[in-house]
Amino acid sequence: MAYLLSNSIRVLNSAELYKASKPSKFANENRGLKSATSTRGRGPVSPVHKTQKLNLEVSPHRAVSAVRLMRIEFGGAFADLLNENGKGSGDNEMGYVKRTLGFRTRALDDRDLRLVTDIVGGTIRWRRYLDHLILALCHDENTFRSMEPLLLQILRIGFYEIVKLEMPPYAVVDENVRLAKVALRPGAGNMVNGVLRKLVLLKENNSLPLPTLEGNDRAQARALATLYSHPVWMVRRWTKYLGREEAIKLMMWNNSNPSFSLRANSGKGFTRSDLVMRLQMLKVPHDISPYLNDFVRIKTGMQIMMQAGLLKEGLCSVQDESAGLIVSVVDPQPGESIIDCCAAPGGKTLFMASRLSGRGVVSAIDINKGRLRILKEAAKLQKVDDVITTIHADLRIYADDNHVKSDKVLLDAPCSGLGVLSKRADLRWNRRWEDMEQLKNLQDELLDAASMLVKPGGVLVYSTCSIDPEENEERVAAFLLRHPEFSIDPVDKYVPTDFVTEHGFYSSNPVKHSIDGAFAARFVRSL
Numbered sequence: 001m002a003y004l005l006s007n008s009i010r011v012l013n014s015a016e017l018y019k020a021s022k023p024s025k026f027a028n029e030n031r032g033l034k035s036a037t038s039t040r041g042r043g044p045v046s047p048v049h050k051t052q053k054l055n056l057e058v059s060p061h062r063a064v065s066a067v068r069l070m071r072i073e074f075g076g077a078f079a080d081l082l083n084e085n086g087k088g089s090g091d092n093e094m095g096y097v098k099r100t101l102g103f104r105t106r107a108l109d110d111r112d113l114r115l116v117t118d119i120v121g122g123t124i125r126w127r128r129y130l131d132h133l134i135l136a137l138c139h140d141e142n143t144f145r146s147m148e149p150l151l152l153q154i155l156r157i158g159f160y161e162i163v164k165l166e167m168p169p170y171a172v173v174d175e176n177v178r179l180a181k182v183a184l185r186p187g188a189g190n191m192v193n194g195v196l197r198k199l200v201l202l203k204e205n206n207s208l209p210l211p212t213l214e215g216n217d218r219a220q221a222r223a224l225a226t227l228y229s230h231p232v233w234m235v236r237r238w239t240k241y242l243g244r245e246e247a248i249k250l251m252m253w254n255n256s257n258p259s260f261s262l263r264a265n266s267g268k269g270f271t272r273s274d275l276v277m278r279l280q281m282l283k284v285p286h287d288i289s290p291y292l293n294d295f296v297r298i299k300t301g302m303q304i305m306m307q308a309g310l311l312k313e314g315l316c317s318v319q320d321e322s323a324g325l326i327v328s329v330v331d332p333q334p335g336e337s338i339i340d341c342c343a344a345p346g347g348k349t350l351f352m353a354s355r356l357s358g359r360g361v362v363s364a365i366d367i368n369k370g371r372l373r374i375l376k377e378a379a380k381l382q383k384v385d386d387v388i389t390t391i392h393a394d395l396r397i398y399a400d401d402n403h404v405k406s407d408k409v410l411l412d413a414p415c416s417g418l419g420v421l422s423k424r425a426d427l428r429w430n431r432r433w434e435d436m437e438q439l440k441n442l443q444d445e446l447l448d449a450a451s452m453l454v455k456p457g458g459v460l461v462y463s464t465c466s467i468d469p470e471e472n473e474e475r476v477a478a479f480l481l482r483h484p485e486f487s488i489d490p491v492d493k494y495v496p497t498d499f500v501t502e503h504g505f506y507s508s509n510p511v512k513h514s515i516d517g518a519f520a521a522r523f524v525r526s527l
């Protein structure tokens, strides 16, 4: 499958998603995989009876969006089932469309690709809100709870297009009815027709059945969670730590279309000016990063940039400035030995390596062999492999067994990812409150291990892509209590003051800085 990228890398890298995603509680508690593959009502993977011919009635971007949403929601298990039914279909998206819907559509053009990205990303982000409306407009709760997954995806798409994209409503109704009829059966088309028409009327009368902010804290959190389409536990956590107003702003940011940054790969002699020139030639609108010399921001045109081969040739990488600023906190210098403790897939390793000008070494450790392989290949492509060594290991065991001491050690710890929810549209539904406790324990263990690799007088940087104080400041405080041999080195020398907290940590705030949320603390080990 061509990864149908235009502006949402994480949403679209579905192979990765299958592996990474845990079952979505919200989605799966009422409709499991069994119903996803049910043959009742000609379910999505029983298309034997259907024509395998090219279908020109259904708009291809809707068909592809519906199938991609199924794949994201049901993850690897769904993909595996498809493969059982037809080997080889997993390799390309049209294969999935054919297997799921029972027909092919014409190939997608650039406009279709952009629509798929918008619809899939938006429908995932707004899922709780959309499901609330769908449930309200169904005959009864049982109709909603027992709905075939493909039918539900078609309804979600229609609701999203009407309510959030504000597309011409009757065209949306017609198109989605047609999709339901062809992919499922005429009755399903009638159902979609009835529910979408009700929605159009309610929207025209400005009377969508939405919850109001009433009742106790819990009830209000539930209402906010529906209105801004996030899990209740996140709303409660953010209301506690940020206050309601900031929590709402954060949720609005998470629901907006993400923009991306590109890092010119100076390791390959390709400068930001070179990148700017190439983007100008490709007519891709861009802005220079105000924070980092190698970075350029783009809101649209990712597809064009990829088609032009800039990523494939290793001339630049997609990297958020929040991650680039963590490398600024490490401040790699030529000749240094650096250990990147949780390195894969390598965004920060590669950037650090490019800063060494061919002198020094970055040892990239990771427990995940597959992701480490991606890092290795990217290092070759970007011509920084001469200063990178990869080590496949559990950091905790590695640190116990090896008595290496480095100038600098970066621990970019596994975390909730609560700072990157605008890019990782599905992550909010996969993260559970219980994950936080497990993650905090792991972060403490990894910090202890990473600290063993720092030479006297050396530097340790702890970072996350989370905005959660329990994963950030609290972990730092706990670490300092356990390790009096380390002290805080304030980061104001390394990043713009706007990112420096009162305790001398680096913190990027999506709402304030319009980049992903991230955190870093820099420690120095006593001599």
Ligand SMILES: C[S@@+](CC[C@H](N)C(=O)[O-])C[C@H]1O[C@@H](n2cnc3c(N)ncnc32)[C@H](O)[C@@H]1O
Binding pocket: 323, 341, 342, 343, 344, 345, 346, 347, 348, 349, 365, 366, 367, 368, 371, 393, 394, 395, 396, 412, 413, 414, 415
């Ligand atoms: C936040 S990601 C790192 C992202 C990376 N630094 C980058 O910039 O691309 C966390 C990584 O920690 C790795 N990891 C988790 N537990 C680990 C362990 N016990 N030892 C080593 N790596 C681990 C995961 O495989 C994952 O690749």
